Structures are given as C-alpha cells and as structure tokens.
Amino acid sequence: MASETSKSVGFEQHDHDVCLETAIKAAEAYCDRFKLQFTPLRRKVLEILLEEHRALGAYAILDLLRESGLGSQPPVAYRALSFLVEHGFAHKIERLNAFVACALPDTLHSPAFMICRKCDIVVEAQSPSSSFDLSATAIATGFDIEQTILEAEGICHSCVEKVPA
Template identity: 55%
Template sequence: MSTVGFRQHDHTHCVHTALAQAEAKCKTRRLQFTPVRRRVLEILLEKHRAMGAYDILGILSAEGLGSQPPVAYRALDFLVQNGFVHRIEQLNAYAACAHPTHDHVPAFLICRSCKAVAETETELTQGRLGAAASTSGFQIERVVVEAEGLCPECVGELP
C-alpha cells in the first residue's frame, strides 16, 4: 500500500487526510490554498487516477470554477510545484501524489491497457544514470521515471 496502488480501497478517508495535509503544508509555507487549487487536488484524489488538464477543466467548468485552460494549468502548476501532484509525462496527465508528506523521486507504473497508474519511489542518482551524470559534470535536478506495461488485472486478460 505504501508503494503500489493497484489494489482497491475505500478512500473517502484518504482524500480528507490528504487535503488536510496539503492545507497544513500550505499554511506553514505561507502558500495560498485557494478554492480552485483545493478543488483540483480533491478531484485528482477522488478519481485516484491520472487525468488530463482538460478533463479537470471540464469538471471545474461544470462547477462554475472557471472555464479557460489557464485556470486548470495554473492550479496544476501550483500543485506540481509544491509536490501535491505529479505530472505523468508519457500521458500528458496529472495524478495526486501518493506520498505527499516527504520529499521523494516519484516513479510510475502505467498500464497501457487500462491506464491505471501506481506510484512508487526511486533514488535520485542510482546506478548508471547518476554515474554518467557525475562523470560528465551534469547536475541533475529532477528525474522522471515511468514504466509502461500491464497491470496485474490486465496481464491475464490480454492476448
């Protein structure tokens, strides 16, 4: 449960917890946890999957929270910047962070069939990548690790 998220669970509780944690973190850092930002995080926590900016915008729009793309992108930028949400590069999509209480390098397992996404962690400079960087003098600031494949559910069901 702490590393992989393919299993079912009731998460009304975890949504509330995560929102409360985000609110607290914003308070201590003096960041504005505005209604749109809060709602975008809540949407991503509730859906518990990767969503595109325009999917989110559709919901915001239906709720009268804004209808133009920058509304969604600004909120997402804020949430990504502050570690509440991760961007999944392969999918051009966003997912709520599963471990928002500590700094980490996220890594994702992405099912190419059902698009489920599980988050785990990895080390910043592990193995050959870190070695290559330090050899060449490259200074790593951020690492994207995304594995594509089949989740446990889909492994059995496909050709």
C-alpha cells in the same frame, strides 16, 4: 460509518474518503506552514485528482471544474495544476500529458510511475536508487541532476486478467 466509497488503488482496496481527506488536510497544513494560498480552485483541482487514482488530462479536469462552477478556461486549470506540481501535491505524467495526485506526499522523492497502457491507471512508487544509478554518469560528465522521473509502461494485473493477450 467512516466511508461510503472503496476503490481499488494501486492494486489494493482502501478507504477512499479517508485517503482524500487526509491528503487535503496535509496539503492544507503544508500551505499554512509555508504561507501558500490553498485557494478553493487549487483545492478543488487537488480533490478532482484525488478522486481518481489515474492520470487526468488538463481538459478533463477543466470539464469537472466547469461543472462545479469554478472556472472554465484552460489557463485556470493549467495554473492550478502548476501550483500543485510545483509544491509536490501532484505530478505530471509526461507520457500521458496528464496529471496525478501525489501518492507519497511529504516525501522528498524522485517519483517512479507504473502506467498501465490498457486502463491508464497510474501507480506511484518510490524510486530510491534511480537517481543514484545515474549519478556515476552524471558526475563523470559534470551533469547536475536536479530531478528525475521514471515512467514505466506495462500492464496492470487487472488488465492482464481481463484480456488473454
């Protein structure tokens, strides 16, 4: 049997074990290729993020790290998280001061997130033209855009169903 878990992601059922394994393998391969150290700590933090398709705060992650005996002080979590963010394995959701595993690895992307304000689920979408939209302004003003993040807040369909208003 391929899997025992099946979670709703974005809004579709999927084989979560496979999803997690695939992502870890991809990160492993990437680190191998670029001589980055995919240490047990960094791997564990990525696994923690992949477990949930929602944003986790650094201290929530730290609690989980503690449980697995892999570090217990804030800098440990923050350092692993910056590594993951820096290399595109995770993103920081600024609105939530929290982190999510990247849902579109290996894609050079300006991430766009849809964040449910009820359940905090985070769906990552490609934002193909958002930086393009700004480019006219950017060029006109001489601004050199290096990175854009689009964060959309709203209600996901399961929360709409749950609550009348």
